[in-house]
Amino acid sequence: MKKISLLVLFISLLGCENAYVPENKIKEDVTFLANDGLEGRQTGTEGEKRAAEYIAQRFTDIGLMAKGTNNYFQEFSFKPKTNPHQKVTYSAEGDSTITGTNVIGFIDNEAENTIIIGAHYDHLGYGAEGSLYRGSEKAIHNGADDNASGVAVMLNLAGKLKTSNPNNNYLFIAFSGEEMGLLGSNYFTKNASIDLTKANYMLNMDMVGRLKQDSTLAVYGVGTSPILKQIVTSNNKSFKIIENESGVGPSDHTSFYNSDIPVLHFFTGQHEDYHKPSDDSNKLNYKGMETISNYIYNIITDLDDNGKLAFRKTKNESEETPRFKVGLGVVPDYLFDGEGMRIDGISEDKPAQRAGLQKGDIVIKLGDSTITDLMSYMRSLSVFEKGDKTTVVVERNGKEVEAEIKF
Structure with a gap:
């Protein structure tokens, strides 16, 4: 009997040989993405391309399907603004253009609708526009919290969702060009690699690496679907939640809200290292990031049998600023x-x-x-x-x- 049990176990292990076992690589992912060797991941630079390749490899390891226009990659070229009020236009690659790269992976559960989970991975290089650094020597802005943290949580969620919650498909996007004006997410919504009418809702993680001692977590977009406020509250066991109803804000969820898709944006707050060279990986709260990932996963699980969420327009606070x-x-x-x-x-x-x-x-x-x-x-x-x-x-x-x- 013992031999038969061992044989059954061996056969089971053989059958699971290619199954992905979820791992917590949050710290490992942040450490790579916020390393000096990537020189701040500014859009269009070699450092950003290396970050994109790393994320694509992680998607491969987890077992996500490629869903870009070139394997996992969706490239877009644009001419940078010459004044702050000018609208960026996408164009064919050529002189004076910059090429950014979204990285896109997919879990196909053959479901009717798809949940989009995203985080931008670009940052400010050696101190591009938006830097708050006032030093005389140029310095690498590693962007550990902004936004290697969000990418790491996104990858952690991808591993958890690979073999669970099958009532939706899942599209994971690491956006480029966020720091230059939400360019990657804006481009994707106009050139989507899935049918956006089948998008259920969008979750955005931007700066989730500095959970403070009082465990305050901001969740924006709770008004973009009637059920979201209740879901955010009922699944909370760990945080002091600060809610905001608006689907508009200075991050990539805005592009999806503007496409009539419900959104939630998770954020642990600004800090004195924001947009400075001192935003390094040794300052992040990795246990807090894991807790945030588990919370978002529980929200997804709770909504798994709810079908497609209804979209609702919200008051745009930015218009009253x-x-x-x-x-x-x-x-x-x-x-x-x-x-x-x-x-x-x-x-x-x-x-x-x-x-x-x-x-x-x-x-x-x-x-x-x-x-x-x-x-x-x-x-x-x-x-x-x-x-x-x-x-x-x-x-x-x-x-x-x-x-x-x-x-």
Whole structure:
């Protein structure tokens, strides 16, 4: 009997020889993508191409089908903007064009609908437009949190979904050109390698590597389908969730929302290393990333038998954002849900630093305006011009501190 049992086990193992066993390679993936050798993965560079090849190999290892126009790759060429208000146009490769590469893998469960799971993998190279680095020497911006973290979680999900939740197909996309204006995701929605009318919903991970001690996680897009808010809440066992209904934001989910597809965007918040050379892999919370991956997987599992989700338009908060000519030179804590606007980072030689403001200060008054949240902070800022002076009141360690600001 023992021999028969061993024989059955041996035959079973032979049958599973090619089955992918999910692995946690989150740290390994981030370490490779955020290595100095890739020189910051700027769109169109050799470093970005090496990152694309790595992601394609990971797709192969997991067993995903290639779903690009050239194996796993979907290339797109464009002429870079010459001014910030110019619209980027895609064009044939030629002089002065840049070529980006989306990397696309597919799990075909022969289902009616497809869930799209994405994360951008490009970054700022040695300090492209958008860098907040003020040093005199050029330095590699490795973008560990932004956004090797999102790609690593996407790959982790691909491994888990390879042999589970078969009621949908799954399309995994590592986007290029996000830092230059959501170019890769925009291009894909106009040149999709699947029928987008069969897209169920889209999940986007952008900057999910810095889960803080209070476990605050932002989930945007909960209003883009009637069921999403309930699903996000009912599956939460680990996080302090900050919800936002809008499907519009500064990341790739926006391209899919604009194509009438429900979206969720996951984000652990900005920090003082954002868009700087100091955004390195040794600063990430890998246990937190694994917890986020498990949470997203549970959401997918919960929705597995729900069929295609209904799409709903949301109020676009960005249209109501006041325009302003000056700034304090701070990074707001976008996950802060208390009264006021908490400062998460201070830029060098800007009004806030010169006034002695500190990271962790909560701005509660600016000029004559009481600050209750980020929107009221921006409204109050919009009335000032360069050269103006005013007072700012912050809460610091339970005490109010007043300082003079010169814009």
